[in-house]
Amino acid sequence: MNNCPQCNSPIRPDQKFCTKCGTNLTETQKSKIAPELEAAIDIHEKKIAQDSLNPKLYIDLGDLYQAHHRFEDALVQYQKAVNIEATNIDGHFRSADVYRALGKFDRAQSCYEKVLTLDPATKGIQKGLFLCLKETGKTSETIALGKELLTVNPKDVNILKAMKDLYLKISNDVEAQKMLEALATLAPDKELYRELAKISEKKGDKGQALSYYTKLIDLDSKDQEVLLLAGILSAEKGDTENTLCFLGKLLKEAPQNVVARAYSALSYSAKGDIVNAVETLAALSPKTLLSLNPETKQLLAKAYGAMGQKAFERGDAVKAKDYLKTSLKYFEIPDVAQTFAGIIGKEADEAFTGKQYYAACNLYEKAAALNEAYKPKLVDTKRIIERKARNKAIGIGSPILITVFCIIGFFAWRHFTTGVLNISFNNAISEIKAFEVDGKTYKAETQTIRLPKGEHKIFAKAKEGYKDSVSTVLIGGGTKSQILVSLDGALTRSFLAGVWKGSWPCSKEQICDAYIIFDDQSDTVSEAVLWYGSNPNNIVLQRGSYRISGGKLVLKHEQATAVLGNANNYNPDIRELLLKNGDLVGLTGDSKKPLVTPFSARKMLSGSSKHQLTPSSWVGEIYNRHLIKLNIKSLDDVTMEVMDNSGAQRAELKGSINKTNNQYYFKGKVTQMSGFSSYNPDDITFNFSPDGFRIMGQAADGSKTGSFLAVRITP
Numbered sequence: 001m002n003n004c005p006q007c008n009s010p011i012r013p014d015q016k017f018c019t020k021c022g023t024n025l026t027e028t029q030k031s032k033i034a035p036e037l038e039a040a041i042d043i044h045e046k047k048i049a050q051d052s053l054n055p056k057l058y059i060d061l062g063d064l065y066q067a068h069h070r071f072e073d074a075l076v077q078y079q080k081a082v083n084i085e086a087t088n089i090d091g092h093f094r095s096a097d098v099y100r101a102l103g104k105f106d107r108a109q110s111c112y113e114k115v116l117t118l119d120p121a122t123k124g125i126q127k128g129l130f131l132c133l134k135e136t137g138k139t140s141e142t143i144a145l146g147k148e149l150l151t152v153n154p155k156d157v158n159i160l161k162a163m164k165d166l167y168l169k170i171s172n173d174v175e176a177q178k179m180l181e182a183l184a185t186l187a188p189d190k191e192l193y194r195e196l197a198k199i200s201e202k203k204g205d206k207g208q209a210l211s212y213y214t215k216l217i218d219l220d221s222k223d224q225e226v227l228l229l230a231g232i233l234s235a236e237k238g239d240t241e242n243t244l245c246f247l248g249k250l251l252k253e254a255p256q257n258v259v260a261r262a263y264s265a266l267s268y269s270a271k272g273d274i275v276n277a278v279e280t281l282a283a284l285s286p287k288t289l290l291s292l293n294p295e296t297k298q299l300l301a302k303a304y305g306a307m308g309q310k311a312f313e314r315g316d317a318v319k320a321k322d323y324l325k326t327s328l329k330y331f332e333i334p335d336v337a338q339t340f341a342g343i344i345g346k347e348a349d350e351a352f353t354g355k356q357y358y359a360a361c362n363l364y365e366k367a368a369a370l371n372e373a374y375k376p377k378l379v380d381t382k383r384i385i386e387r388k389a390r391n392k393a394i395g396i397g398s399p400i401l402i403t404v405f406c407i408i409g410f411f412a413w414r415h416f417t418t419g420v421l422n423i424s425f426n427n428a429i430s431e432i433k434a435f436e437v438d439g440k441t442y443k444a445e446t447q448t449i450r451l452p453k454g455e456h457k458i459f460a461k462a463k464e465g466y467k468d469s470v471s472t473v474l475i476g477g478g479t480k481s482q483i484l485v486s487l488d489g490a491l492t493r494s495f496l497a498g499v500w501k502g503s504w505p506c507s508k509e510q511i512c513d514a515y516i517i518f519d520d521q522s523d524t525v526s527e528a529v530l531w532y533g534s535n536p537n538n539i540v541l542q543r544g545s546y547r548i549s550g551g552k553l554v555l556k557h558e559q560a561t562a563v564l565g566n567a568n569n570y571n572p573d574i575r576e577l578l579l580k581n582g583d584l585v586g587l588t589g590d591s592k593k594p595l596v597t598p599f600s601a602r603k604m605l606s607g608s609s610k611h612q613l614t615p616s617s618w619v620g621e622i623y624n625r626h627l628i629k630l631n632i633k634s635l636d637d638v639t640m641e642v643m644d645n646s647g648a649q650r651a652e653l654k655g656s657i658n659k660t661n662n663q664y665y666f667k668g669k670v671t672q673m674s675g676f677s678s679y680n681p682d683d684i685t686f687n688f689s690p691d692g693f694r695i696m697g698q699a700a701d702g703s704k705t706g707s708f709l710a711v712r713i714t715p
Contacts, residue, residue, distance in 0.1 A: 055081035269306040301331035341371035419475035434461040502601025620710025649675030
């Protein structure tokens, strides 16, 4: 199906005008035709106009189109001829050829079969049908027809090529080879010889394959693949001259071909020409030898092995050893390993005869690794070495024994007059300014030291915020003692300043996580308590005060300022805490309950991290009645969730934060909402509190204004 050149609408091949835009398709098509063809078409069309029922005129016009590869136009004319005269053989025959050229093989087959019914003796009809059937996948039917055609014309190149493809398709190499040989006789071609060679190799007839490769090389003397295959086949036949001839031509084109050089070296070795064999392999670059597959490594091992064997036969043990060692580096060939072991074994025998037993032992070990026959000699040599060592030891034994007894006596004396102290640290190792044992300075790290019997003083000087540690330890002779150095904190406002994360059991089933913010400028404390358990959305935000009394930290909370979910049940509590091992630990309760619930907290954020917005998470209140969750990934990616104390009313806002005149400004847009009948986006202006762990300011949603407060709950 073609398309209109003006509006691109689909048009039929015989359509003269576009039904959509009215374009004259005949004129458009003519404008694309060469002037001489257009003139010829005009002549034919004038003849048709004078005799419109003459099918031959349409066939002549179709032939003109087909000669210029305008198959669709040709098909239109042939079909007109058939429409006028249904039994017109030329019309059906030519339609079949055009259909085949267009790849419409089923239609082509139908037209060919129509011609057969009209006149089975039509010249060329059987060949056309054969070529058509070949493309339809009807292999057995096509082969049968092809055999008939070849009995009539055994030199038809197109039929022979098609039959060759069909036989290869069904893996009938014998018949495929017959077709290829017939083609090679008619029209010698590189690919024909290549296919014949491969079939011969597949059959195991390497001599025949080599003859085909030779013919192929006569046609193209620079085909590297064929030169390599011909060289390998020649080498396998033992024809060293042809091997070197073929591979020599290849190496001129591809000097780093490892396989070609390995087979060339094998051929030189077979001729006894070790010099050229060595030079051939030496031409390979180190880079080429880095990326070899296992088959190529084995081939190189074979080449070096052949060189080593030949050198050994000539009595050159030094070079033989070198070549054989290189061979074993690539691959262990049994014959090569045996020869190499024999050379090393001979060197070992000479060393043994010269009473160089250590050298002999080393050589026998290498030889035995390749040939077990040398193991008895290795064992005997080791026995001689051991016997000589014993005799030597007896000769110098007395002075050594005296020295040994002295050393033993020294260590026995030290054992009973000293002891070992293992020192480890429980916590806050980085807070130790200096560490001493009996006034001697040591590094503050886990270690073992030896001390005389008696009492020893251990002292750890602490940095600000912790108390010095002083202790004593008693060491006994020959004993091992341990001491654990631990620092207790000294509670100060500057030490407390920051965010502490704690947890305690709120009930049998729930764990409360608390984020407590201490202000080092005043006695204020803010806390966000997140209740996890049956409901992960229970949250309390509250404020209070703290004081340090008698080494203890006392927290007193006011009534909660923002509540979500069942957190209404949470009562303000009082905590009395101590600083122990870097943690705030103690008991918590409220005005109605004793201090019985265990509580612990660890410092999460110190004053050095103040005034940081990105990234961070916050919990807070807005308008003194709604609770918020604020997640700041970046100043351009801010999410705020607003909730009433039941959690039934929720609104999610997405927006960004800008800073102007030392104030931060959040503007958001509602993306999700439930429970609220409507919700105006909040405009929030805020700044950091002096401690940097709270943000506070004003909020407005268009209809009301109110306060805004949030506390930080992430580092």
